Amino acid sequence: NRRIVLNARPHGEPRQDDFRLETGDIPVPGDGEMLLRTLYLSLDPYMRGRMSEGPSYAEPVALNEVMVGGTVSRVEQSSHPRFAEGDLVVSYSGWQDYAVSDGSGLIRLDANIERPSTALGVLGMPGFTAYMGLLDIGRPKPGETVVVAAATGAVGSVVGQIAKLKECRVVAVAGGPEKCRIAVEELGFDACIDHYAEDFAEQLAAACAQGIDVYYENVGGKVFDAVLPLLNTKARVPLCGLIAHYNDTELPPGPDRLALLTKTILIKRLKVQGFIIFDDYASGYGEFASTMSDWVKAGKIQVREDIVEGLENAPQAFIGMLSGKNSGKLVVQVADE
Numbered sequence: 001n002r003r004i005v006l007n008a009r010p011h012g013e014p015r016q017d018d019f020r021l022e023t024g025d026i027p028v029p030g031d032g033e034m035l036l037r038t039l040y041l042s043l044d045p046y047m048r049g050r051m052s053e054g055p056s057y058a059e060p061v062a063l064n065e066v067m068v069g070g071t072v073s074r075v076e077q078s079s080h081p082r083f084a085e086g087d088l089v090v091s092y093s094g095w096q097d098y099a100v101s102d103g104s105g106l107i108r109l110d111a112n113i114e115r116p117s118t119a120l121g122v123l124g125m126p127g128f129t130a131y132m133g134l135l136d137i138g139r140p141k142p143g144e145t146v147v148v149a150a151a152t153g154a155v156g157s158v159v160g161q162i163a164k165l166k167e168c169r170v171v172a173v174a175g176g177p178e179k180c181r182i183a184v185e186e187l188g189f190d191a192c193i194d195h196y197a198e199d200f201a202e203q204l205a206a207a208c209a210q211g212i213d214v215y216y217e218n219v220g221g222k223v224f225d226a227v228l229p230l231l232n233t234k235a236r237v238p239l240c241g242l243i244a245h246y247n248d249t250e251l252p253p254g255p256d257r258l259a260l261l262t263k264t265i266l267i268k269r270l271k272v273q274g275f276i277i278f279d280d281y282a283s284g285y286g287e288f289a290s291t292m293s294d295w296v297k298a299g300k301i302q303v304r305e306d307i308v309e310g311l312e313n314a315p316q317a318f319i320g321m322l323s324g325k326n327s328g329k330l331v332v333q334v335a336d337e
């Protein structure tokens with residue numbers, strides 16, 4: 001059994017030697033338990049938070065413990081009454097080949113699921129995040145302008161596509177010309193602005209001639225800076241993530257713009273709401289899962305995945321995601337289906 005453990009707490013950007021690959025025995029399930037084989041491991045930005053100590057909404061991973069993570073796993077042995085050998089489940093097995101489970105928290109996948117890895121992306125946690133954040137907090141109306149950051153990523157690509165289904169004008173923000181091409185030509189967004197461009201703020205303003213009604217925030221930093229003056233009165237800002245800050249070790253240098261931010265919230269009567277998907281919306285999962293799987297089957301939502309082969313490549317892929325190397329939902333294929 002190979003497992004990747006947290007070797008050291010990163011300072012700033014994580015490095016390869018903050019992780020360590022260990023090999024040990026395959027665990028043995030007890031009575032009523034089962035042995036799970038990891039087929040796919042999901043890599044997600046929240047894992048950066050788990051690598052650090054300090055106050056957050058979840059406990060950090062302990063040093064020398066296996067990195068946490070959602071997986072699609074196959075039941076290899078079972079004495080659990082509800083799961084049989086061969087079943088596919090979404091589990092929280094972490095960065096390792098095998099895990100033992102007593103069944104709690106597992107979601108069984110339909111045996112006929114076409115692409116099991118999508119249960120970690122569009123049909124799983126990131127898709128659910130996009131769906132609830134946009135529809136419950138953003139509340140987009142036809143004809144409104146929706147701006148979405150990290151627009152070709154796991155969450156952003158789904159946010160923009162749902163906003164198109166709701167008949168909005170979608171202005172994407174992504175890193176580099178190739179991602180912007182994907183955003184417009186493949187995902188069908190109305191425009192895409194490259195946040196690396198020198199005149200990014202001017203280009204964004206030009207693309208949002210009617211202002212911004214919904215800003216789906218995944219990033220923070222200079223993207224939010226450029227969005228703030230363009231927000232319309234009564235705009236909604238689902239505050240989903242701030243990936244531009246996850247490697248920060250201190251507050252960025254001034255000037256201090258807190259007064260500008262609070263004044264804009266007041267005079268424009270903005271609704272800015274943070275959310276943590278399963279803490280805030282667990283009861284909405286069933287509705288999401290059936291709606292999204294219908295949309296995907298009908299070709300209304302496209303699936304974008306970036307699949308990396310081999311558990312040993314997880315640390316590099318994770319580090320790369322924090323600087324935009326992924327395109328679509330980042331998943332590691334750990335074993336053959």
Ligand code: NDP
Pocket residue numbers: 044045046125126129150151152153154155156173174175176179195218219221223239240241242243244245275276277278321322323324325326327328329330
């Ligand atoms: P993505 O697949 O979008 O990958 C991350 C992307 O972020 C990168 O590809 C890159 O895209 C972009 N990015 C990274 N650094 C910067 C930067 N400095 N400035 C601008 N863009 C940057 O990840 P997810 O879709 O899984 O997650 C998106 C966001 O949603 C994250 O902030 C995550 O923490 C949050 N999230 C929140 C949840 C919640 O419950 N609140 C649940 C799930 C996710 P590009 O190359 O285009 O810049």
